Amino acid sequence: MRLTRKRVCSALLAAYLLFSLYAAYSVFLKPRRPVAPRAGQREKQGRAEHAALRTDEWNPWEVDEKNDLQQKSASNFHLLKKMGGQEEQADLRVQIWGKAAIGLYLWQHIFEGPLKPADVSAQWREGSIKTGSSFFSFITGPAVVPGYFSVEADNVVLVLNGREEGKISHATQWLYYAQTLIETHKLRHVAVVLLGSEQCRNEWIYPYLKNNGGFVDLLFVIYDSPLVNEENVFQWPLGVATYRNFPVVEPNWSMLQSPRLYQCNFLGTVYKNSTREIVMEVLLQNRLNKLCWISPREE
Known part of the structure; x- marks a missing residue:
């Protein structure tokens, strides 16, 4: 009986020792398995690997696409540069100061230039047009007064009303202003389009002509003048009364x-x-x- 108890105790002790050894081995000596990555991490890793694979893939049209993109960029750059430098490339720049209604006929019907704003009662109206290598700009309105606007060209066409004494007094103020700009070398050439007297009495402007010691290179006079010589003094058409809303008529062979x-x-x-x-x-x-x-x- 004692022998049997002794054997049972020995077996239990052996089993305990084996279990203790296995537990110690599992905790301290057995290698651990890596923790499984989370779903988000697996997705990011998959995207990165896919992107790497796409990057490494060979695109047979890659060179052509890059060349086309470069050519388009260069073409757009040159186009913007050309549009931006349109005014700077002009060989001749002329600014027209419209201080009479015939200035609108000159700009809208002869030059066929744009004019903004369209409101005829606006205090300031302006427009510009480029023809070949020549750039023309136009300003008009009650707000256009001597010394209170930007002189943007060294060649000026001054449109004046000299039909009666009150208009002549106003016109001479503009001539004095233009003369000051000539003397200070801010202008090179001045031409005048003049609504003259119906009785052809335009003697008041003669001293301003260059061949009479003045500074006006060219004079275009409406109605008539004994000084018309087709060299520096020309007769100019009356045109149409733009303030009566006459339409701009496009010429044609008919x-x-x-x-x-x-x-x-x-x-x-x-x-x-x-x-x-x-x-x-x-x-x-x-x-x-x-x-x-x-x-x-x-x-």
Whole structure:
């Protein structure tokens, strides 16, 4: 009996020792398994590996795509540079100062230039146009006064009203201002487009002409003048009254080839004691109103 108990105790002791040795081996000596990565980490790692694979893939059109991109970038750069330097590349720069209604006829009907704002009652209106290597700009409105705007060219066309004494006084102020700019070397050349007197009395502007000791290189005068020589003094058309909302007519060959409905026409305002009263008398007395299209205005 004692022997049996002794054997059982020995077996239990041996089992305990074996269990203790296994536990010590599991804790201190057995290598640990790596912790499984989380789902987010596995996804990031997968993306990185996929990107690396895509980067390493060979693209047979890669060189051509890069060349096309470089060419497009260079082309856009040159285009922007050309557009930005349009004014700087102009060989001739002319600024037109419109201080009479005929300035609008010059700019809108002859140059066919843009004008902003479109509001005819605006205090300041301006526009610009480039033709070949020449750049033209135009300013007009009551806010355009001597010394209070930027002179952007060394060649100026000054549009003035010299039809009557009150207008002449205002026109001479502009001529004095232009003369000051010439003397201070801020201007090189000045041309004048003048709405003259219907009686051809424009002697007041003669001293300003360069061949008379003045500074005005060219004079374009409306109506007439005994000084018209087709060299530095020219006759200029009256044009149309832009403030009456006459449309800008685009010329075409039909204007030259098609027969005209009337032999002459008269469309204008008949002022008292003006030559237009005489024109109306001639047209009516000779019954030219049947051959001519006549539409007078009293005011």
